[in-house]
Amino acid sequence: MIMRIGVLGIDIDSNNVMVLGPPLVGKTILVRTILREKIGEGFGGIYITTKDTAESVLDWFRRFDIDGVKVIDCVSRTIFSDAPDTEDIKRVSIMDLTGISVRINNFLERFLRSGKRDVVMAFDSISTVLMYMNPHTVFRFLHVLTNRIKSFGAFAFYTVDENMHDERTVAMLKQLFTGVIELRDDGERRALRYVSPSLRTEWREFTIVGDVLEVSS
Amino acid sequence: MKLGIPVLDELLKEIPRGKTLTYYIDPEVEGDIFAMQTLFKNLEEGYRCAYVTSTMSPTSLRNRFREFGWYVDEYENFSIVDAYSYYVGAESKERYVIKDPTNLDEYDDVLEKVLKENDLVVFGSLSTVLDICGDDTLEHFRRWKEMADDSVIVSNFTAWPYPDEIIEKMKELSNAVVTIGGIHHRVILGHYYGILKVDWTEVKGRAVLFKVVKPGGVRAYIPKILVTGPYNAGKSSFVHAVSNKAISVDRLGTTVALDHGKVEYKGFTIDIFGTPGQERFDPLLKVLGSEALGVILVVDSTKPETFPRAKQLLEKTTRFGLPYVVAANKQDLPNALKPEEIRRLMHLPKDVPIIPTVATKGVGVYEVLDALIGRLIGESYAESEGKT
Numbered sequence: 001m002i003m004r005i006g007v008l009g010i011d012i013d014s015n016n017v018m019v020l021g022p023p024l025v026g027k028t029i030l031v032r033t034i035l036r037e038k039i040g041e042g043f044g045g046i047y048i049t050t051k052d053t054a055e056s057v058l059d060w061f062r063r064f065d066i067d068g069v070k071v072i073d074c075v076s077r078t079i080f081s082d083a084p085d086t087e088d089i090k091r092v093s094i095m096d097l098t099g100i101s102v103r104i105n106n107f108l109e110r111f112l113r114s115g116k117r118d119v120v121m122a123f124d125s126i127s128t129v130l131m132y133m134n135p136h137t138v139f140r141f142l143h144v145l146t147n148r149i150k151s152f153g154a155f156a157f158y159t160v161d162e163n164m165h166d167e168r169t170v171a172m173l174k175q176l177f178t179g180v181i182e183l184r185d186d187g188e189r190r191a192l193r194y195v196s197p198s199l200r201t202e203w204r205e206f207t208i209v210g211d212v213l214e215v216s217s
Numbered sequence: 218m219k220l221g222i223p224v225l226d227e228l229l230k231e232i233p234r235g236k237t238l239t240y241y242i243d244p245e246v247e248g249d250i251f252a253m254q255t256l257f258k259n260l261e262e263g264y265r266c267a268y269v270t271s272t273m274s275p276t277s278l279r280n281r282f283r284e285f286g287w288y289v290d291e292y293e294n295f296s297i298v299d300a301y302s303y304y305v306g307a308e309s310k311e312r313y314v315i316k317d318p319t320n321l322d323e324y325d326d327v328l329e330k331v332l333k334e335n336d337l338v339v340f341g342s343l344s345t346v347l348d349i350c351g352d353d354t355l356e357h358f359r360r361w362k363e364m365a366d367d368s369v370i371v372s373n374f375t376a377w378p379y380p381d382e383i384i385e386k387m388k389e390l391s392n393a394v395v396t397i398g399g400i401h402h403r404v405i406l407g408h409y410y411g412i413l414k415v416d417w418t419e420v421k422g423r424a425v426l427f428k429v430v431k432p433g434g435v436r437a438y439i440p441k442i443l444v445t446g447p448y449n450a451g452k453s454s455f456v457h458a459v460s461n462k463a464i465s466v467d468r469l470g471t472t473v474a475l476d477h478g479k480v481e482y483k484g485f486t487i488d489i490f491g492t493p494g495q496e497r498f499d500p501l502l503k504v505l506g507s508e509a510l511g512v513i514l515v516v517d518s519t520k521p522e523t524f525p526r527a528k529q530l531l532e533k534t535t536r537f538g539l540p541y542v543v544a545a546n547k548q549d550l551p552n553a554l555k556p557e558e559i560r561r562l563m564h565l566p567k568d569v570p571i572i573p574t575v576a577t578k579g580v581g582v583y584e585v586l587d588a589l590i591g592r593l594i595g596e597s598y599a600e601s602e603g604k605t
Contacts, residue, residue, distance in 0.1 A: 077277050078305055095301065095345065096272035098244055098375045105245040109404040132305075137348040140377040144244045152403050 003120075003155050007037050008215050010194045010201050012155060014179030016146040017194075018126075019159045020170075021183030025190060026208045027159040030183070031122035032060060033213045034157060038120040039066050044111040046104065046121040048072040050128035053081075054089040063211060070107045072100060074128075094132055097141045104145065108152050119154035126173065127161040135169040139176070146176045157181070218337060218369055221258025222251060223427075223437040225395065228412060228420045232393070234336075236417060237362050237370040239343070239391040244375050245405050247429050248397040249341060250285065252373045254434040256339045257287040260295055264336040269298040269328075271318065271345040275311055278341070286432025298331055298338075300324075300346070321350050321357045332364045340372035347383070355386045362390060392416045410435075428486055436486040439510050439593060444476070445502065445530045446515035447523040448494035451546040452476065454576035455515050456491040459586060482586060489513075492534070502533040509534070511589050512541035515576070516563075518553040524563050540592040543571040544585045549578070 003012045008030075019027050028051070039045040039061075047069050049057050054073035061069050074094040076083050085091055090106075092099035104121070111119050123145075129138050142158070149156045160173065174180070179196040184203075191203040192215070205216040218232045232238055242248030256266045270278050275297045282289045289295045300318040302309035313331050317323050324346070331338055340346065347354040362370060374387055388394050393415040399405035411424040428438040444452050453476050460478025476491030490509070492502055512534045516527045535541050543565065545556045554562070556571035565571065570588035574581035 077273060082276060082280070093273045093277065093301075093305075095304070096342075097345075097377075098242070098249065098342065099272065101244045102247045105405050106247075112404050133348060137377075140379065141244075143378055148245065148404070151401075 001153065003038075005034055005037065007033055007213070008181075008192065008194075008206075009204065010181075011199065012179060012194065013199050014177065014196050015150045015153070015155055016177045017155070017157050017179040017181055018174060018177040019157050019181045019183070020162050021192075022162050022185060023164070025183045025185045026206070026213060027161075027183060028124050029208055029211065029213045030181070030192070031124055031157045031159060032057075032211075035069065035120055035122055036061065036064050036066055038118075038155075039069065042118065044107075044116040044119040045069045046072070046107050046119065048074065048100065048104070048121070048123045050074045050094055050125055053083075054091065058089075060211065070110075072103050072107075074100065094129060097129075097133070097137070101141065101144060101148075105148065108148070108154070112152075117153065119152065121149065121154055121156040123156065123158040125159040125161065127159070127164050130165055130169065135165075135172060139172055142173065142176050218259050218262070218264060220251075220255045220371075222254060222395075222410070222435055224425045225410070225412070228418075229393065229415060230418055232369050232371075233417055234369060235366050236392040237365070237372070237390065238393040238395065239372045239374050239387065240395050240397055241388075241413065242373055242375050242397040243399045243405070244377055246397055246399045246408050248375075249373050250429050250434055251395070251397060251410070252339045252341065252371050253282060253285070253287070255371050256295075256337060257282065257285075257289065257434075259337050260289065260292045263294065265294045265296075265334065266337045266339065267296045267298050267313065267331050267335040269300055269331075269338065269340045269346075271300045271304075271340075271349065272342045274301055274305075274307070275299055275309065284431050285434045287434075296331075296335070298327065304349070318346075319349055321353055324350075324357060325360060328361050329364050332361065332368050332370075335368055337369050337371065338365065340370070342375065343372040343387075344375040344377060344379075347379075352383065355383065355390060358387075358390055388414060430486065436481075439487045439590070441488050441490060441505075441509045442511045442513060442589065443502075443505055443509045443534050444489055444491040444513045444515060445534050446494060446544075446546075447517065447520075447526040447530065450494065450515045450517045450523065450527070451544075451574075451576040452491040452494065452515045455513070455544060455546070455574070455582060455585075456489050458576050458579040459582040460489060480586070482583070487586070492530075494530075499533060502530065505534070509539060511593050512539050513544055513585055513589060514541055515544045515546050515574075516559065518545045518547050518559060518573075519550050521554060521559075521562055524559070528563055540589065541569065542585055542588045542592065543569060544574045544576070544581070545571050546574045546576050548573040548580070549575045 035045045054071040071089050073091045076091045077093040090103040183192045191205045193203045194201045219226045240251045260266050296312045298313040299309040299311040300315040303316045304318045394413040396413045397410045400407035409424045409426050426438045430436050456476040456478045478489040480487040572585045
């Protein structure tokens with residue numbers, strides 16, 4: 001199964017894609033840009049946020065007239081906020097991996113029952129989960145999640161901060177993802193490429209201005 | 218102590234003091250509710266109950282209980298063992314606090330006190346304690362179990378893909394294990410629970426489908442029961458009499474579309490569908506039958522000439538081997554045949570329950586439900602509940 005991401009000019013041939021790059025290179029904007037494009041094409045969208053509150057995420061999408069994103073907010077509960085759940089926002093502590101897993105499945109079930117088979121998901125970011133839980137625990141959690149995404153036929157993008165974790169951890173997690181979008185920043189230029197066992201694109205330069213990511217042609 | 222979970226209480230009778238029970242939960246199933254429901258049931262009974270939270274703040278935990286209509290703070294016999302707040306850098310004002318949730322020795326100290334002062338101690342997520350503290354957790358769990366000689370420990374344990382030896386050890390350390398699983402098909406479309414192990418009584422394996430209802434908690438769930446029968450036998454009356462809420466589309470006084478009712482009964486949530494009796498709708502029966510779990514056949518006891526049609530409908534709806542019971546309706550009318558006469562005329566097997574009913578007055582309709590529930594999940598449950 002291949003999914004074209006027009007805004008990046010690349011084809012994705014993996015249901016579960018790691019988005020790997022140094023801090024502040026633009027991983028969050030990249031996965032949001034992918035969701036924005038795909039939701040605009042009629043996909044269902046799920047966003048798991050460990051860095052911003054659900055309201056902040058939804059505001060970002062609304063700036064592009066995108067509504068209906070389902071958000072799992074792992075921030076509010078962790079900082080002891082009492083904000084309630086809504087139909088499209090479910091809040092759970094980042095320590096509650098079962099709770100995250102259950103809510104993802106609930107959203108997928110809702111999409112399935114409403115006849116929406118095309119779903120794209122962003123998990124931003126795995127690095128935050130790794131700050132709270134040990135790598136083996138995170139691996140087990142992702143093992144279950146990536147299998148669910150694959151059996152559903154959805155596409156999911158998981159951001160990971162490069163150089164924040166030891167090589168063994170990144171290597172262990174990479175086993176779960178058959179595709180990786182790599183990002184780099186040499187100080188002057190930013191670039192990205194997609195790598196999988198059967199696809200490898202050239203490095204493509206990109207810029208970020210405000211909320212907009214643009215890949216050079 | 219009871220578990221407060223439908224069917225399990227009938228099977229396990231009670232949890233004796235000194236025992237541990239583990240809810241072993243599929244990672245994608247909302248199973249934490251089971252231990253919460255167990256705690257609240259015993260809180261209501263007046264037992265002193267403590268909840269060990271490792272995955273959410275005490276405030277979130279109280280809110281989570283509240284979602285199900287369980288106002289735990291109204292009970293003086295409730296307390297929280299806070300193993301969360303300090304882990305995320307916050308203070309705690311709870312009665313029991315674990316300041317270093319990575320330190321199993323501190324767990325030992327705090328739990329010794331907690332187990333002495335409480336009748337029931339619930340671990341909201343024993344697997345999270347294991348994830349944070351490492352594999353030694355289960356050895357410490359053995360100590361906590363020894364400390365609990367006069368109390369009961371109930372734990373949620375998420376079935377992440379742990380090494381087999383950890384799973385085996387967890388099961389070995391538990392006196393009873395209740396598995397909570399999902400029916401997987403692209404996503405999880407249904408949930409069930411069943412007893413994997415129990416060492417204080419003998420039970421036969423049995424899986425129970427369930428839904429989580431807010432407020433309310435775990436409800437044993439029978440996804441769909443069909444009510445079928447010949448034209449004008451009283452199917453719509455039956456669905457309306459037995460349902461808490463029912464809708465139907467009637468034209469010219471008989472049903473041309475489905476009746477649908479929702480029944481909350483003895484811990485079960487049941488969806489009931491009444492099928493049209495006319496032959497032109499028979500193709501529907503094949504589809505409905507393939508999704509149903511049980512069938513209620515309603516017959517007009519005064520019209521034996523409709524019994525061949527009733528038999529035909531039964532064959533169409535139970536072709537996948539569904540269990541069924543018969544409602545011998547209109548028993549208040551003159552010349553109504555008795556159940557045994559109906560059995561003889563319809564050539565029904567002896568073990569098929571035939572219950573006399575007057576659906577328009579609600580007479581006998583719940584006995585019919587009891588009989589079908591008994592056939593679906595075992596007679597003992599329906600019989601024992603029927604006496605209450």
